[in-house]
Amino acid sequence: MSAREEILRRVRTALADVDGRQVVVPRDYRVPAPTDGLVDRFVDRVQDYRATVTRCHPASVDGALAEALSGCGRVLVPSGFPVPLARGVEDAGLSAVDLDEIDAVVTTATLGIAETGTIVLTHGDGQGRRALSLVPDLHVCLVRADQVVAGVGEAVALLDPRAPQTWISGPSATSDIELDRVEGVHGPRTLHVLLVEDGQPPGG
Amino acid sequence: MTGTFVGMPAFPAAARTALADTQLRSNLAHATSTIRAKREAVVGEVEQWEELRLSGAAIKDRALLDLEDHLVRLEAALQDRGVTVHWARDADEACAIVGDVAQAHGLDELVKVKSMATQEIDLNEALAARGIAAWETDLAELIVQLGDDLPSHILVPAIHRNRAEIRAIFRRAMAAAGRPAPDDLSDEPAELAAAARLHLREKFLRARMAVSGANFAVAETGTLVVVESEGNGRMCLTLPEVLVSVVGIEKVVPTWEDLEVFLQTLPRSSTGERMNPYTSTWTGVTPGDGPQEMHVVLLDNGRTRALADEVGRQALRCIRCSACLNVCPVYERTGGHAYGSVYPGPIGAILNPLLRGPDADEQTESLPYASSLCGACFEACPVRIDIPTVLVDLRAQVVDAHRPSRKPEALAMRATSWLFSSAERLRRAEGASGLAGRVMERFGRRSAPGGRRTLSRLPGPGVGWSRARDLPAPPVESFRAWWRRTDGGRSEGDRS
Numbered sequence: 190m191s192a193r194e195e196i197l198r199r200v201r202t203a204l205a206d207v208d209g210r211q212v213v214v215p216r217d218y219r220v221p222a223p224t225d226g227l228v229d230r231f232v233d234r235v236q237d238y239r240a241t242v243t244r245c246h247p248a249s250v251d252g253a254l255a256e257a258l259s260g261c262g263r264v265l266v267p268s269g270f271p272v273p274l275a276r277g278v279e280d281a282g283l284s285a286v287d288l289d290e291i292d293a294v295v296t297t298a299t300l301g302i303a304e305t306g307t308i309v310l311t312h313g314d315g316q317g318r319r320a321l322s323l324v325p326d327l328h329v330c331l332v333r334a335d336q337v338v339a340g341v342g343e344a345v346a347l348l349d350p351r352a353p354q355t356w357i358s359g360p361s362a363t364s365d366i367e368l369d370r371v372e373g374v375h376g377p378r379t380l381h382v383l384l385v386e387d388g389q390p391p392g393g
Numbered sequence: 394m395t396g397t398f399v400g401m402p403a404f405p406a407a408a409r410t411a412l413a414d415t416q417l418r419s420n421l422a423h424a425t426s427t428i429r430a431k432r433e434a435v436v437g438e439v440e441q442w443e444e445l446r447l448s449g450a451a452i453k454d455r456a457l458l459d460l461e462d463h464l465v466r467l468e469a470a471l472q473d474r475g476v477t478v479h480w481a482r483d484a485d486e487a488c489a490i491v492g493d494v495a496q497a498h499g500l501d502e503l504v505k506v507k508s509m510a511t512q513e514i515d516l517n518e519a520l521a522a523r524g525i526a527a528w529e530t531d532l533a534e535l536i537v538q539l540g541d542d543l544p545s546h547i548l549v550p551a552i553h554r555n556r557a558e559i560r561a562i563f564r565r566a567m568a569a570a571g572r573p574a575p576d577d578l579s580d581e582p583a584e585l586a587a588a589a590r591l592h593l594r595e596k597f598l599r600a601r602m603a604v605s606g607a608n609f610a611v612a613e614t615g616t617l618v619v620v621e622s623e624g625n626g627r628m629c630l631t632l633p634e635v636l637v638s639v640v641g642i643e644k645v646v647p648t649w650e651d652l653e654v655f656l657q658t659l660p661r662s663s664t665g666e667r668m669n670p671y672t673s674t675w676t677g678v679t680p681g682d683g684p685q686e687m688h689v690v691l692l693d694n695g696r697t698r699a700l701a702d703e704v705g706r707q708a709l710r711c712i713r714c715s716a717c718l719n720v721c722p723v724y725e726r727t728g729g730h731a732y733g734s735v736y737p738g739p740i741g742a743i744l745n746p747l748l749r750g751p752d753a754d755e756q757t758e759s760l761p762y763a764s765s766l767c768g769a770c771f772e773a774c775p776v777r778i779d780i781p782t783v784l785v786d787l788r789a790q791v792v793d794a795h796r797p798s799r800k801p802e803a804l805a806m807r808a809t810s811w812l813f814s815s816a817e818r819l820r821r822a823e824g825a826s827g828l829a830g831r832v833m834e835r836f837g838r839r840s841a842p843g844g845r846r847t848l849s850r851l852p853g854p855g856v857g858w859s860r861a862r863d864l865p866a867p868p869v870e871s872f873r874a875w876w877r878r879t880d881g882g883r884s885e886g887d888r889s
């Protein structure tokens with residue numbers, strides 16, 4: 190008997206007396222989400238993770254970006270990123286070692302979650318493949334105010350599982366040494382969120 | 394079947410050694426109290442917490458009690474997305490599959506994301522025997538691996554080490570494994586983390602194969618989920634060409650939307666954060682992004698044994714958050730090593746006997762007794778595993794396994810487990826034993842140290858068992874009755 194057949198046979202035997210289809214999943218945790226103050230809560234909670242947040246308007250995005258990237262040499266710009274950048278490096282099939290030599294990366298986000306201060310990337314246009322927002326040490330992420338949803342439930346409902354996702358809540362961190370939180374282990378040690386209010390960033 | 398630390402003494406002996414280690418006890422007390430406070434704060438923020446627990450338990454039951462259907466659908470969804478699916482009856486089969494993939498690519502090293510399943514099957518040792526180095530990339534796992542040590546906590550495997558010990562381990566062992574620790578390394582956590590970052594980065598950048606586990610596997614879509622903090626998971630899931638994920642068959646959940654429950658309960662229960670820094674989800678191979686060759690190993694290794702246990706099967710709901718460890722008064726004092734397994738604490742005390750059989754060895758046998766049945770673990774558990782009830786049932790099984798016929802202790806344990814498994818029964822029985830307590834007050838009895846009343850003999854079939862034991866007399870008033878009467882202690886007063 191193959192391992193597959195044997196495991197499935199064991200499962201059948203173990204559950205001979207049960208009908209799992211009868212189990213009903215209650216969803217009473219779903220209550221109407223608060224809609225006011227979403228953006229403020231989002232900003233607060235992102236900052237709670239010791240990430241930097243800059244609030245800006247479509248007209249001031251360029252300046253905010255330049256400031257967030259000041260001091261950086263090479264900046265990786267995924268294709269489809271809505272703001273042109275002078276020092277931008279494109280991803281022309283860069284290797285992991287190449288990526289390690291780049292100082293910063295800019296991306297858009299697919300959505301933000303107010304309740305938990307999370308940004309979600311789905312790695313399409315403006316975000317690029319997963320390695321791009323991982324290897325460089327500074328990640329600057331552009332989130333539009335109208336992309337912020339209330340909670341985890343709203344986010345899961347909007348997201349398409351077929352695309353790979355990265356949920357990011359603050360910079361990389363560890364509490365492995367005496368439960369002391371240290372920001373910055375393997376992922377970007379600095380996360381800088383630019384929150385764009387009142388409409389779309391130019392070109393986005 | 395592996396998974397016990399070979400040569401570990403049974404729980405009572407190991408616990409005595411651990412209790413004598415004051416450094417260990419102070420590390421543990423600090424760590425568990427810190428994490429308890431954080432957890433309480435973020436759980437308190439969520440008004441629907443109890444509803445989320447109920448749903449989490451039901452989602453897992455929905456999958457577990459109809460497991461064949463869910464596994465077959467998961468397999469089909471994975472294959473549809475270009476993943477090769479393997480099945481492994483036990484640890485040896487799973488390790489062989491991973492080793493074969495590595496050897497097919499001519500590799501002698503790989504990087505690993507922290508995963509309980511791969512620890513349970515002793516994957517690193519099996520790969521080493523085939524000349525393949527498996528590098529742990531989680532900071533705590535790195536500390537454990539470099540220290541040639543054993544993990545002692547599900548979430549923070551090096552919880553038993555303090556900063557000075559970690560510095561010493563890095564200074565001593567990093568050079569032999571790759572990039573050495575800097576000469577002037579201090580014991581500041583930030584500096585230690587930076588040393589680990591540099592040491593591991595060269596491994597990530599050259600790795601061609603990674604091994605991961607998965608926190609969840611969605612049957613409907615074939616999506617796997619890894620929840621982490623440091624970014625080592627993202628490195629492993631993204632940079633190499635080949636990814637093998639070893640997934641216990643109990644990790645399956647029915648639908649994508651079910652994740653909304655666990656992505657709320659897991660981080661808050663686990664690290665005490667609203668959300669962990671990074672969660673990765675992926676659904677098979679994505680052209681142009683991440684590993685282009687993917688394997689999933691669906692692992693049994695005793696899980697179907699646990700599934701057949703009517704009382705114990707709820708242990709398979711476990712999402713490995715480790716909240717039950719952090720609230721456990723026994724764990725806080727003995728630490729994880731005393732349990733002799735990669736699964737320590739209250740969940741380990743039931744999971745190990747369920748996976749291996751309660752009488753597998755002396756170590757496993759002693760585990761159901763490693764508890765005071767205080768119930769804190771059940772209260773904390775985000776998927777409502779009733780650990781005390783399972784413990785009591787397993788004690789009965791241990792006793793059964795040792796006796797040719799059913800003896801009073803086994804019967805008593807069975808009866809207790811039957812009582813605990815229903816709140817209504819327990820309520821009624823407590824009423825009855827309160828009555829018994831009042832009747833027994835009139836009869837002669839001995840006193841335990843501290844003046845606690847005891848019964849020297851159980852009447853009836855319990856007489857043999859109580860001959861050598863002092864039993865606490867049933868209290869005149871049960872805890873529940875006291876709680877109701879005093880409104881949870883707020884109006885404590887004399888009982889009429």
Ligand code: SF4
Pocket residue numbers: 662710711712713714715716717718740770773774775776777778
């Ligand atoms: S038994 Fe419950 S509390 Fe303990 S680790 Fe598992 S899910 Fe968490």
